[in-house]
Amino acid sequence: MAHPILAAREVSKLYGPKPERFLRDGRLAATPAELSAAGITAAVADVSIEIPRGETFVIMGLSGSGKSTLVRILAGLTPPTAGAVLFEGRDLKTLSEAELIAIRRHQMGMVFQHFALLPHLTVLGNVAFPLDVQGRSKAERDARAREMIALVGLEGREDRFPRELSGGQQQRVGIARSLAVGPDLWFLDEPFSALDPLIRREMQDEVLRLQGLLKKTIVFITHDFDEAARIADRIAIMKDGVVEQIGSAEELVLAPATPYVRAFTRDAPRAKILTAKAVMTAPPAGADFAGEVAATDRIAAFAHDVERSEKPFAVVEDGRVLGAIDRVAMIDVLVGRERPGGAA
Numbered sequence: 001m002a003h004p005i006l007a008a009r010e011v012s013k014l015y016g017p018k019p020e021r022f023l024r025d026g027r028l029a030a031t032p033a034e035l036s037a038a039g040i041t042a043a044v045a046d047v048s049i050e051i052p053r054g055e056t057f058v059i060m061g062l063s064g065s066g067k068s069t070l071v072r073i074l075a076g077l078t079p080p081t082a083g084a085v086l087f088e089g090r091d092l093k094t095l096s097e098a099e100l101i102a103i104r105r106h107q108m109g110m111v112f113q114h115f116a117l118l119p120h121l122t123v124l125g126n127v128a129f130p131l132d133v134q135g136r137s138k139a140e141r142d143a144r145a146r147e148m149i150a151l152v153g154l155e156g157r158e159d160r161f162p163r164e165l166s167g168g169q170q171q172r173v174g175i176a177r178s179l180a181v182g183p184d185l186w187f188l189d190e191p192f193s194a195l196d197p198l199i200r201r202e203m204q205d206e207v208l209r210l211q212g213l214l215k216k217t218i219v220f221i222t223h224d225f226d227e228a229a230r231i232a233d234r235i236a237i238m239k240d241g242v243v244e245q246i247g248s249a250e251e252l253v254l255a256p257a258t259p260y261v262r263a264f265t266r267d268a269p270r271a272k273i274l275t276a277k278a279v280m281t282a283p284p285a286g287a288d289f290a291g292e293v294a295a296t297d298r299i300a301a302f303a304h305d306v307e308r309s310e311k312p313f314a315v316v317e318d319g320r321v322l323g324a325i326d327r328v329a330m331i332d333v334l335v336g337r338e339r340p341g342g343a344a
C-alpha cells in the first residue's frame with residue numbers, strides 16, 4: 001500500500017475506572033469479560049487501519065459498536081487510551097495543541113448527522129464560517145464560500161437561513177462548509193441518516209460526484225451496508241469496539257471473515273456489488289460463447305443478457321478471455337448458494 005495519509009496503530013479507547021490497569025506494553029491486554037466485570041467499556045479495542053491518500057474508507061457497525069469514538073480518535077478530537085494515530089506519518093500524540101488545531105482547521109473537514117449548521121447565519125455565513133475561524137479576509141472567504149455553494153448546487157440560495165431549507169439542502173450546506181478549507185481528509189459521520197431514502201440516494205450520488213472531482217481521502221461512517229457498498233473503496237466492519245474485517249464490499253460479501261460479517265452482508269444487493277471477475281468460472285474447453293462481459297462489470301449490468309442465454313458469456317479483460325459466466329452459475333451467486341469450487 002502507498003504511504004497512508006492516516007493510520008491507526010493498535011488503538012484502544014477504554015471508558016471507566018483506571019483503564020490503564022488493562023494495558024500491557026501499551027496495548028489492550030484483557031478479555032471483554034474482564035473489562036465488563038471491572039465496569040470498563042472498550043469503545044475501541046486494539047484497532048489498526050491504514051488509509052491511503054484518495055481512498056474512500058467506510059466504517060460500519062451497529063449503534064454502540066464504536067464508530068464515532070474511532071472517528072473522533074482519527075480526527076484527533078479524542079486521545080486514545082492506548083496506541084497511536086499517524087497523520088501524514090506524524091504521531092498526533094507528539095503534536096502540541098496548537099499544531100493539532102492547525103491540522104484540524106486546515107487539513108480536515110467534517111460533516112455531521114444533524115448538519116450542525118449555525119441557525120442565525122445564512123447559507124453564505126455558514127459556509128464561510130471555517131474560513132473566518134482561519135482568519136481569512138471577508139472578500140476571500142465570501143468568494144470561496146460562493147464557489148463551494150455552487151459546487152454543491154445551491155447557487156441562488158446564499159442568503160437563506162438553514163430553517164428555510166429542506167434536510168437535503170441543509171446537508172449540502174454542511175458539505176460545502178466542510179469543503180471550504182480544502183481539506184486533505186474529509187470525515188463524514190452518518191451524514192445522511194436523518195434524510196429520507198430518496199434524498200439519501202441523491203446525496204450518496206453527490207458524494208460520488210464530488211469525490212470524482214476533488215479526489216479527497218474520505219472517512220465515512222454509516223450503519224447501512226448498501227450505502228457503504230455504493231461509495232466505499234474499502235469497508236471496516238466494527239462490533240463491540242473491534243474491527244472484524246476490512247475489505248471491499250465484494251470481498252466482505254464473498255468471503256466474510258466472521259459469522260457477524262456474514263450476517264451483516266447476507267442481504268446485500270449482490271447484483272450491484274459483485275463483478276464478473278469475482279464470480280466467473282474457468283472457461284469450458286472449446287466454449288461457444290454467446291457474447292462478452294467486461295471483468296469489472298457488475299452482475300446487474302449483464303444479468304439480463306446472461307439470464308436469457310443458453311450459452312455462457314466470456315469474461316474479458318484487455319481483450320483476453322479470463323473466464324466464463326453462465327446462467328446457472330450467476331443465479332447461484334446471486335442467491336448466495338454454495339458451489340463446489342465456485343466463488344460464492
Ligand SMILES: Nc1ncnc2c1ncn2[C@@H]1O[C@H](COP(=O)(O)OP(=O)(O)OP(=O)(O)O)[C@@H](O)[C@H]1O
Pocket residue numbers: 015016041042043061062063064065066067068069070223
Ligand atoms: N464518553 C463516554 N463515556 C463512557 N462510555 C462511552 C463514551 N462514549 C462512548 N461510550 C461507549 O462506547 C461505546 C461505543 O460508542 P460510540 O458512540 O463510539 O458507538 P457508535 O458505533 O458510534 O454508535 P452510534 O451509531 O449509536 O453513534 C458505547 O458502548 C458507548 O456507550
